[in-house]
Structure formats: structure tokens, C-alpha cells
Amino acid sequence: MKRYSGWQQEAADLFFADLMGEPLPPPRVWTRSASTPPLMSAWPRAGWPFAGVVPPSRAVVEQNDLGEAIPLNGRGRFRHEPLGGEAGDNVEARWNVDAATASGSTVDIVVHLHGYGTPGSDFLARKAALAGLDMLDAAGAVRVRASSVPTLALVPRGRHVEGVRWLFDRLPDPAAFDALIAAAIAWLCTTVLRLPSGSTLVRGRLTLMAHSGGGAGLSALLAKGLDPDEVVCFDSMYGEDTPIRRWAEARIASPRAARSGLRVFYTGCSAPLPDYPAGRWIERPGGDPTYQQPGSWSWSEGDRKWRLTTTEVNARRLQHALDGALSRVTGGGAALAGRFRVERTSVGHNDIPARYSAPLLDDIAVTVPKATAPPPATTRPACVANDDWLTRSPRKPGGDDPKPPRPGRAAEAAVVDVEDVYAPPGGRAYSPSSSAAVFRTAPAPVAVTPASEWPEPTTDADGASQRALRALGVGAAGIAGFAGPGLAALRPIAAAFGEAALVELLRRLRYTPAQLAAPPHSFANDAALTRAFGRAVPRPVILALRTLLAIPGHFRELARQAGNEPEAFALENLGWLLLQSLRDDVRSASGLNFWMPSSPTFVTPFANPVPGMSSQAARLIVARMLIDTTLDNADYLARYGAWRGRAARHWRLETGRETSTMRPAGVPFYTEPFTIPASINIAAQRTQVQAAWARRLADVDAGRTTVPLTQCDNSYLTSLRLMSRVSLRGLQLRAQFPSPATAPSLASLTGLGAVQPAFEAAFQAVVDLGWNDLLFETQGMGCFRGKKVPGSPAAARRMSEHSMGIAIDLNAFENAQNTAGAMDPRIVALFEAFRFRWGRGFPTPDPMHFEYAG
Numbered sequence: 001m002k003r004y005s006g007w008q009q010e011a012a013d014l015f016f017a018d019l020m021g022e023p024l025p026p027p028r029v030w031t032r033s034a035s036t037p038p039l040m041s042a043w044p045r046a047g048w049p050f051a052g053v054v055p056p057s058r059a060v061v062e063q064n065d066l067g068e069a070i071p072l073n074g075r076g077r078f079r080h081e082p083l084g085g086e087a088g089d090n091v092e093a094r095w096n097v098d099a100a101t102a103s104g105s106t107v108d109i110v111v112h113l114h115g116y117g118t119p120g121s122d123f124l125a126r127k128a129a130l131a132g133l134d135m136l137d138a139a140g141a142v143r144v145r146a147s148s149v150p151t152l153a154l155v156p157r158g159r160h161v162e163g164v165r166w167l168f169d170r171l172p173d174p175a176a177f178d179a180l181i182a183a184a185i186a187w188l189c190t191t192v193l194r195l196p197s198g199s200t201l202v203r204g205r206l207t208l209m210a211h212s213g214g215g216a217g218l219s220a221l222l223a224k225g226l227d228p229d230e231v232v233c234f235d236s237m238y239g240e241d242t243p244i245r246r247w248a249e250a251r252i253a254s255p256r257a258a259r260s261g262l263r264v265f266y267t268g269c270s271a272p273l274p275d276y277p278a279g280r281w282i283e284r285p286g287g288d289p290t291y292q293q294p295g296s297w298s299w300s301e302g303d304r305k306w307r308l309t310t311t312e313v314n315a316r317r318l319q320h321a322l323d324g325a326l327s328r329v330t331g332g333g334a335a336l337a338g339r340f341r342v343e344r345t346s347v348g349h350n351d352i353p354a355r356y357s358a359p360l361l362d363d364i365a366v367t368v369p370k371a372t373a374p375p376p377a378t379t380r381p382a383c384v385a386n387d388d389w390l391t392r393s394p395r396k397p398g399g400d401d402p403k404p405p406r407p408g409r410a411a412e413a414a415v416v417d418v419e420d421v422y423a424p425p426g427g428r429a430y431s432p433s434s435s436a437a438v439f440r441t442a443p444a445p446v447a448v449t450p451a452s453e454w455p456e457p458t459t460d461a462d463g464a465s466q467r468a469l470r471a472l473g474v475g476a477a478g479i480a481g482f483a484g485p486g487l488a489a490l491r492p493i494a495a496a497f498g499e500a501a502l503v504e505l506l507r508r509l510r511y512t513p514a515q516l517a518a519p520p521h522s523f524a525n526d527a528a529l530t531r532a533f534g535r536a537v538p539r540p541v542i543l544a545l546r547t548l549l550a551i552p553g554h555f556r557e558l559a560r561q562a563g564n565e566p567e568a569f570a571l572e573n574l575g576w577l578l579l580q581s582l583r584d585d586v587r588s589a590s591g592l593n594f595w596m597p598s599s600p601t602f603v604t605p606f607a608n609p610v611p612g613m614s615s616q617a618a619r620l621i622v623a624r625m626l627i628d629t630t631l632d633n634a635d636y637l638a639r640y641g642a643w644r645g646r647a648a649r650h651w652r653l654e655t656g657r658e659t660s661t662m663r664p665a666g667v668p669f670y671t672e673p674f675t676i677p678a679s680i681n682i683a684a685q686r687t688q689v690q691a692a693w694a695r696r697l698a699d700v701d702a703g704r705t706t707v708p709l710t711q712c713d714n715s716y717l718t719s720l721r722l723m724s725r726v727s728l729r730g731l732q733l734r735a736q737f738p739s740p741a742t743a744p745s746l747a748s749l750t751g752l753g754a755v756q757p758a759f760e761a762a763f764q765a766v767v768d769l770g771w772n773d774l775l776f777e778t779q780g781m782g783c784f785r786g787k788k789v790p791g792s793p794a795a796a797r798r799m800s801e802h803s804m805g806i807a808i809d810l811n812a813f814e815n816a817q818n819t820a821g822a823m824d825p826r827i828v829a830l831f832e833a834f835r836f837r838w839g840r841g842f843p844t845p846d847p848m849h850f851e852y853a854g
């Protein structure tokens with residue numbers, strides 16, 4: 001058996017902010033009224049002279065008077081000397097054992113190994129409250145394991161070593177563990193049940209639980225051969241999985257499998273910010289700079305190495321091993337899969353045991369809320385850069401450059417101002433999913449571009465633009481091309497956002513450095529673009545127009561970090577207001593009267609006074625004059641109400657406030673707020689259109705038509721009457737980007753009548769979510785033609801799916817064939833959810849193309 005030491009101990013020691021700042025214990029899960037005082041406050045902790053004997057209390061007397069069945073309301077504590085530590089009780093106990101229990105009865109045992117935390121006289125009481133093991137409600141009725149074998153739960157105190165570290169080295173092996181349980185049973189018999197001398201209880205089923213840093217103690221006990229019936233890990237797998245895996249594999253293969261169980265919960269890890277792979281120092285006004293870690297990675301100054309602090313990697317490796325063990329069970333192990341499983345939870349780290357302990361004690365196979373199956377092993381955790389993470393050491397995304405030195409006074413100018421980073425009250429860290437498994441055809445990069453920077457106005461707008469372009473890989477010649485009109489057009493955006501936020505805006509375009517230097521447009525050539533606007537449009541100027549459309553997306557991602565729904569709405573709203581405000585500035589600066597989609601219907605100026613929101617948002621609203629002094633707060637709330645439909649539900653699903661039944665938190669699109677039209681069979685229509693295509697080929701071959709096969713000729717379809725108008729449901733699309741403001745907008749498209757519901761439902765979803773910034777140009781749908789593969793006459797003879805009126809080309813100007821394209825992952829995920837196939841997966845990649853797949 002492998003010894004528990006070295007790396008496991010080290011990993012278990014790596015605990016940071018979430019454990020350092022331990023919150024107050026959450027309210028007791030079963031409390032219905034405050035009429036019953038907590039027993040621990042019924043007598044002073046100090047001053048009771050008889051260690052190991054529960055002092056009398058008013059609560060006890062009242063219970064006895066009322067003939068309550070469970071002595072002492074199921075709560076007490078005693079000292080078990082081998083555990084050591086400071087004087088006083090060192091084991092908290094909870095039970096649902098009836099006062100009438102006779103000697104020789106069986107009692108099930110639960111042992112909960114607590115996590116790290118700040119020492120103090122009430123340390124163990126706090127840990128017991130977090131453990132969620134109270135089995136009685138406030139009225140004294142048994143709420144946990146009421147109908148099964150009586151249960152005694154123990155929360156032994158670890159040994160405090162230093163800081164917030166606690167070890168279970170006084171509970172090192174099965175012998176020490178058994179001694180603890182024997183002492184607890186003896187104490188229950190004599191002190192609580194007051195059974196006659198010589199009485200005892202038979203030890204039944206054993207459940208071993210660990211929270212957080214207690215996982216190290218749990219692994220040590222399993223490694224030394226302890227063989228519990230059930231094991232529960234509450235975000236505790238910081239160390240390696242070997243002892244737990246071996247125990248689980250042995251149990252699964254044993255005849256006792258159906259009476260055993262392993263439940264493991266982990267919280268998702270996070271990746272470094274792309275711009276700060278080694279973390280960064282953030283200045284605080286009037287205080288020392290604080291270091292922002294690169295996601296779940298922390299720097300060890302001792303050996304100058306990065307260490308990963310997460311439960312995700314080991315928990316998911318364990319799930320992989322469980323899958324293997326279950327598949328080897330005769331019959332496939334499906335019946336056991338509920339008993340032996342690993343899940344990701346969206347419950348906060350410190351709240352997990354209180355949320356899950358009680359239901360798991362009733363049924364180890366129970367389905368608990370806010371927990372979902374992990375993604376497949378082919379999807380690597382967000383905090384890991386290597387695809388072989390299942391078997392090899394995790395590698396840090398963004399490289400292994402060391403933590404930057406703490407800035408001194410001289411270097412203060414280089415320090416990021418705290419106001420640059422969005423940090424709302426109650427805000428939460430958010431990393432978009434990097435899982436390719438949620439797509440049929442995954443975009444690259446997979447994740448929605450994250451945002452962390454708050455706009456920070458600068459007076460050096462041109463310098464900020466040039467530095468931002470350089471940061472994204474644009475060379476000196478490319479940057480020189482921005483001199484004059486290019487920088488002038490970008491100036492309003494750069495002045496309002498500053499360099500750091502501008503980098504994030506530009507990154508959102510998903511452009512290559514060459515595309516940033518010479519942004520694409522929809523026209524055949526630059527001369528055609530000039531004709532459309534009636535004046536020259538230098539290529540670099542287009543970047544400013546395109547960057548405006550990145551602003552709502554930037555604020556949408558910032559909103560994922562908001563502390564509450566009103567703030568999230570305010571941010572999404574703010575993104576669109578800023579786009580419109582800066583659009584006018586860019587029009588003036590560029591001299592171009594260009595089109596931008598108007599804001600979603602939920603967007604509104606802010607009412608005066610600005611409703612309660614973060615000071616950062618409030619200051620930006622005031623600075624940009626985005627307040628309508630005539631607007632009543634009720635009007636603002638009405639727009640908020642409009643957002644609170646589908647857009648807010650999506651926000652809750654994305655941020656894990658609401659658990660999706662289908663997907664983990666953080667993915668780009670959720671189907672729950674929408675109705676996906678059932679699959680539509682178009683075989684009959686296909687036969688008809690193909691017959692028309694055969695006629696056209698024959699006409700071309702016989703010289704009866706001169707229209708090239710790659711051009712539309714819808715005359716062949718007219719008589720079939722299969723096509724109909726497809727409404728855009730309010731989605732604003734133009735046939736070109738950039739487009740003069742005076743050019744016509746598309747009102748509808750033409751497509752196969754049968755699939756009209758699928759298209760319209762998808763468009764409606766884009767509109768309801770306010771995602772028009774991600775989708776604003778189309779080259780159309782219905783077009784009776786052959787496939788366009790440059791230089792391939794053979795391809796032109798094969799009918800394009802556009803001929804069927806079931807395909808649409810979107811944002812074509814920046815998603816050319818044979819390129820990776822720039823399609824936003826949200827759009828890809830949305831259309832895939834509505835049963836469309838993305839052309840990027842075709843043999844000739846076609847990232848502008850989506851076609852109905854049924």
C-alpha cells in the first residue's frame with residue numbers, strides 16, 4: 001500500500017483565500033424556528049469541571065419534561081485524550097439515537113474530517129456547524145436517517161500546527177480510528193443514554209467524510225487499510241487519488257458493492273488571465289499592492305515552481321478510474337454508477353457539506369442539487385494546458401515564467417490600478433468553459449473570450465492603440481499603417497477604454513495580427529468599399545468600426561462576474577449604451593456615416609438617481625452621461641424586467657446560480673430558456689430540389705443557360721413553391737460590413753418553408769439574449785447554386801445546401817472559406833443547439849456557413 005506523504009501532504013497544504021477567510025457558519029439546515037437555543041450556548045465552555053461528561057442544561061430539563069425521544073437534542077461533545085490538543089473537549093458528536101435504545105443495539109457511525117481554518121476556542125463548534133451533520137430539526141424531530149439504523153456522527157478535532165493548518169496525524173491508522181469510535185460509543189452509552197455499567201452498542205455501517213484539507217487525513221486512513229462502507233469527499237481531493245481509487249475499485253469488485261458508495265464533489269478550477277499568465281500586482285489606494293494569482297496556480301518561492309491548487313484534476317482522474325472499474329463489473333455496473341460517482345458542484349466551497357451531508361446520509365446514491373457529471377476526459381480542466389493531464393503532471397497555461405516581483409515605489413507607474421479591474425461588491429470569479437465537448441464542431445479557441453478589465457480613460461489614446469496592437473502581435477509595418485485615419489478612428493474607443501481594456505476588446509474579435517492590421521470587409525475590393533461610402537475608407541479605419549461591436553460582448557463577460565442580477569443587467573445594458581455613445585464619436589472621428597445595429601429592446605438609459613450598483617459602474621455611467629434625467633425608475637425597472645426573462649436565466653445558468661440539467665456552468669449557450677423546434681424531415685423536399693438541380697445541370701451542359709453554376713438562379717425553384725419568407729424576428733443583419741447607415745437593412749430571408757420554424761427560433765434566441773453584436777452580417781440563405789470551392793469546377797456541379805434554403809452564411813466577411821474564422825463560440829453553440837451544423841467542420845472549412853441538420 002502506498003504511503004501517504006510527500007506530494008499528497010504538500011497538495012493538502014496548499015490552501016488560500018477561500019479557507020483563510022472562513023465565513024460565519026451558515027444557518028442550520030433544518031432550523032425552522034429560533035425557539036430552541038443552540039445547545040452549545042446553553043452553558044459556558046469554560047468552568048464545567050468534568051471533562052467528558054455533558055453538563056446539565058435547561059434544554060435537557062425541558063426535553064425530559066416533554067418526554068423527548070432523543071437525549072440532549074442530539075448534540076454533545078467529549079474529550080478523546082489520544083487526539084490531544086488544547087484542554088477541553090475535542091470531539092463534537094451528533095446523533096439521532098433514541099433514549100430508549102437498549103444495550104446491544106446497532107448504531108451506524110459517521111466520521112467527518114474537517115478542513116483547515118482559523119484557530120479559536122469555538123473552532124470545533126464552527127466546523128461541526130459547517131459539517132451539516134445535525135440530525136434533528138429545531139423542534140427536536142429526527143430529520144436524518146429517521147427510518148434506518150440509529151446514527152452517531154463525530155467531528156474530531158485535528159491537530160493545529162501553524163497558521164490555518166490542521167493535521168489528522170493523531171488519527172493515523174485504523175487502530176487509532178477504532179479507538180476513537182470505541183470511546184465515542186462508550187461515552188454515548190454512559191453519558192448520553194445513561195445505560196447501566198457494562199452496556200455497549202454494536203458498531204454498524206461506517207461512513208467517512210472529509211471536507212477541504214480534511215481530505216489528506218481521509219486518504220491517509222484509506223492508505224493504511226481503513227475500510228469504511230461509504231466515503232464522501234466534499235471538495236477535498238487536493239491530494240492524489242490513489243488511496244481513494246484503490247478502496248473504490250476493491251469495493252466495486254466486491255459483493256458489498258451494492259451496500260457501499262463513494263461520492264466526490266469538486267469545484268471547477270480556473271485558468272490564468274491570458275494577459276497575465278504569471279499573475280499580477282494590483283495597487284490599492286492607500287494600501288499595499290495585492291497579488292492576483294493566475295487562476296488556480298500559485299507560486300512557491302521555496303523551489304521557485306508553480307503549484308496547482310484544485311480538486312478538479314484529481315477528482316476527474318478518479319471518475320475516469322471509476323468508469324473503468326464499473327465497466328468491468330458483470331452487467332456493466334450501471335446500477336452502481338449512482339453510488340460511485342464524481343460530480344462538479346456549483347455550491348461554494350465552505351457550504352458544500354452543510355448542503356449535501358444530510359441527503360447523502362439518508363441515501364448515498366441520492367441525486368443532489370447544483371451538482372453535475374464532469375465533462376468527458378477528453379476535455380481538459382480550464383487550469384491545465386496539456387491534453388495528457390489524466391496521466392501526466394498538469395501544466396500551467398501561459399507558460400512557467402515566475403511570479404513578477406512585488407513592485408517598489410520606483411516601479412509604481414507599472415502597477416495596475418485597482419480601478420482597472422472589475423471588482424463589484426459580492427462579485428465572483430468567472431472562467432468561461434474551455435470544453436470542446438459541448439460542441440459538435442468546436443471553435444478555436446474554444447472559450448468565449450473572457451474580460452477582466454474595466455475601462456480606464458487615458459489621455460494617451462494613440463499610444464494605447466499602438467501598444468495594444470503590438471501586444472496582439474501586429475508588427476511595426478502594420479502599426480505604421482494606422483498613422484493618420486486609423487488612429488483617429490480608434491481614438492474615441494482607446495481614450496475611453498485605455499490600453500488594458502482595449503487589448504481585451506481587440507482580442508474579442510478573434511482576428512489574426514494580419515487581420516488586425518488590415519481588417520476584412522464584405523466588398524469585392526477596396527474600390528467597391530469606397531464607392532459604397534462615397535469616400536475612401538482606409539483599411540485600418542474599419543478596425544474601429546468592428547471594435548465598437550466588441551463592447552457589448554466585453555460588458556457581457558464582465559457581467560458574469562457581477563454579484564447579483566441587477567448589477568449584471570446594468571452591465572449588459574451599459575455595454576450597449578457605450579457602443580451607441582462611442583459610435584457617434586467614431587462617426588465624427590472617421591467622417592464615415594456607418595451602420596451599427598441598434599440596441600436590444602431591454603437596453604435603456606439609466607434613471608436618475610442611478611439605482612444601487614457597483615461604484616465602478618455608477619462612475620462610468622455618470623462620466624459618459626448615460627443617464628436620462630426624465631426617466632422614471634419604474635421605466636428602468638420595466639426594461640430590467642424584459643432582461644430578466646431569458647437573458648437573466650442564461651446568466652444564472654452560465655454563472656452556476658442555476659444548475660443546468662444538461663451542461664456544467666460556464667458554457668456559451670444553454671437550451672433551458674428556449675424551446676427547440678422538433679427535428680424536421682426534409683427528405684421529400686430534397687428529392688424535388690435535386691430533380692431541379694439535375695434539370696439545371698442538363699441545361700448548362702446543353703448550352704441552354706449561361707448562368708454559371710456557382711451563381712444563384714432561383715428560377716428553377718419558383719414553380720416548386722417550396723420556399724418561403726423567413727422572418728429575422730428583429731435580428732438586424734446587413735448584407736455588408738461595414739455598411740453605410742443609409743443602406744437598406746434586411747427585413748427577411750428566403751428559405752425552405754419546412755425549416756422556417758428552426759431558423760426563426762434561432763434568430764429569436766439571438767434577439768432575446770441581446771446578442772446582435774455577435775451576428776450582424778449575412779450573405780443570405782436561399783440561393784440555387786453549386787458548391788463554391790475556389791478552382792473546383794467539379795464542386796460547382798454538386799448542389800449547395802443553400803439551394804435547399806436550409807443554409808445561411810453569417811458574418812461572412814470575417815469567416816472566409818479555408819480559414820479558422822472568427823465566429824463567436826456563443827453563436828456556434830446556439831446554432832448547434834437549434835440543430836444546425838457548422839461549416840467549419842467541412843472538408844473545406846467554411847466557418848460562415850450554418851445549415852439545418854435536423
Ligand SMILES: [Zn+2]
Nearest residue numbers: 807808809849
Ligand atoms: Zn454557405
